[in-house]
Amino acid sequence: MDYLLSARALMGISLGFHILYATIGVGLPLMLMLAEGMSLRTKDELYHQLARSWVRPAGLLFAIGAVSGTILSFELGLLWPRFMALSGPLIGLPFSMEGFAFFIEAIFLALYSYGEQRLSRKILFFCTIPLTLAAAASAVFVISANAWMNTPAGFRMLNGTVTEVYPWLAFANPAWAHEAVHATLAAYVATGFAMAGVYAAAQLRGETSASNKRAVTLALAVASVALPLMLVSGDWSAKTLAVQQKPKLAAMEALFTTAKGAPLFLGGWPDPASRQVRYAIRIPKLLSFMLYRDPDALVEGLDAFPPGTTPDPRLVHPFFDLMVASFFIMLGAAGWFWWLRWYRRERAPGKWPLRALLFASPFGMIALESGWLVTEFGRQPWIARGQMLVTQGVTTQAGVTPVLFTFLALYLVLSAGLLKLLLQPASKGKAAATIPGDQHVEP
């Protein structure tokens, strides 16, 4: 296996793995804050108990997030030292800020999780506020580094070295705003749907306790507030891409040839050889209209850029479609649920809406992961767009392939152990809750 491919595969797998945990790390604190806040406001113990029941899975998922984050910080150097030597002074700042945010997150999660005997209920609630803010901030900061790779800014290249460094301009690079908003909202949607799915499944199994119902409502409410905003931030992202990252946009939309009145392709398989999109639904002029509000506007296709500088649409367009389709699946399931709740005033939705929720529950994560793949595959062949190719950033150490297999084995073992634990928590969590002082039962 060629070692560039190994390095890319290892980085991609590590990030794809980390993103799952990081996402819950952003979304779950908000849920904790809302539940504890509701409990204080309404004096309803159920909300508090609900929040406390999330502590154990949160601890486990956060621990894995911390470990996988450490691995990533090492991999930046182990796999991409030449890229880091170039970009460290520019993207180091957001990473440092993320580091501090992560500290705050870890500290207040620990206080919230382990502090029930030592802190008052009010203080416990107050701990969830910096926790939620720091969690969101860590996402917003670290996305700046990713955005910089897409739209490098804040420096001048002189004979292959970076000069005239403006770290704050690099931090606030052009792609940062829309990426940060879109991805942070996505974390709330993904966590909300994942949690709603867990509790919908419990209800379908017949565990229709009041706290299960409340959990579905709370998780789905968070997701449903964020979901329409995804559409707005997605539209903003696409319009910004049309200015800043045209090749990526062309690959997303599988637009091979520059055209006035460009069509929108739904689904299909882009075939670079024939420059056709096979099996797609083609809607004339819609892409031009969506991007510029003008059905005859000119949209640049992949052919507008020099060969070898554009991404492969086969890796970008399908994931883009998957992301958009996931959005509509979630919208449908959530819409049905709220329709029953509000217009038909059904306190307890029946089996089919719950099944729909359960079906839709993984699509938040699927959308988030595919959106990330669109961003990354859409940046190729660049590691820093227009400045450094991926091939120029990779390590000169040839021993990357055994490292890849070492980590693949590790991730497999970890995931297997994790799944085993997560699939049997319900009864355990209850057992622990009913034995408040289980002094020395454990080894």
Added chain:
Amino acid sequence: MWSLDVLAYGVVHIGLVMYAIFGGADFGGGIWTALAWGPRAREQRSDLFHAIGPVWETNHVWLIFVVVTLFTAFPKGFAALFTTLLVPLVLALVGINFRGAAFAFRNFGKEKAGGQIPFMVSTFAVASMLTPCFLGISLTATATGKILWVNDRVLAEPWFWVEPFTLMGGAIAVASCAYLTPIFMTVRSTGKLREDFRGQGMVAGLLLGILTALEVPVAMAAAPLFAARLLSRQGIPFVAVSGILGVTTLVLLWKRRFLWAQLAAAGAVAMTITGFAAAMFPDLLIGQLTLAAAAAPRATLRAFLLVVVSGILVLAPSLLFLYRTFRGEPNPQIPP
């Protein structure tokens, strides 16, 4: 003297010391979980586990902090280190994985019948010794002078980091972890359990003292430039203070002055690392790449130091709140 790159070096150093003291105590917890013996082995493990729980994640963020500071402030040095030390750093990462797995799985699976620690967990705990060992090896490797910096490129023999000097460095790192944990535990336990931790701390302290003292003559043979600086005016004060603090810790443990012993032990480890850093100064790769040459542009260093200062203003009170809340005897109450 106090140029921006030296200040940034100070930040790396603080991060490293914090990781050694807090993260080190965690790895020590893993080591003693596996090594616990005697009639109260089970209580020892249990206490270790409960004391570590609330601070586990925070302790490990220090390592990320060090790595991030390195690539922000010393990008060239970072690239050089991570290119030449690929193998030991990967092994250290494997250990971090094991430690995380041991901790998380234990935390989750613990009400299981209250029997023995699952085999998987103790295996992971032992395997997590990989991390301090290989991080110690990697750190010591920067002092060998065998990572060459020629024409803006880094060069090193593939297995240059396997030699008595660096292996001793790894052993010292493991011993430091095993040393800190029981001493920290003496103020978090009572009665016979406390006596157990006291004994473990004294044994580990003696071992650590012997290893560190032996490393000096080994350095004189294997890393002459490092040894010369360590024994010159720039290094010797720290060596002396670290030795004095080490002996003081043993005396304090002997006299059962646990609170002070805890501080002295942390100080001894901090001073050992400070002595190392002082002997490296002004180089990042000894004799090859200076801090100034490895440093990021001034604008980055300035912005970075601003971030660090503002970050510490938020972090310090939060950390104090955390450690104050969970001081004293560990609370066996687990989260529901």
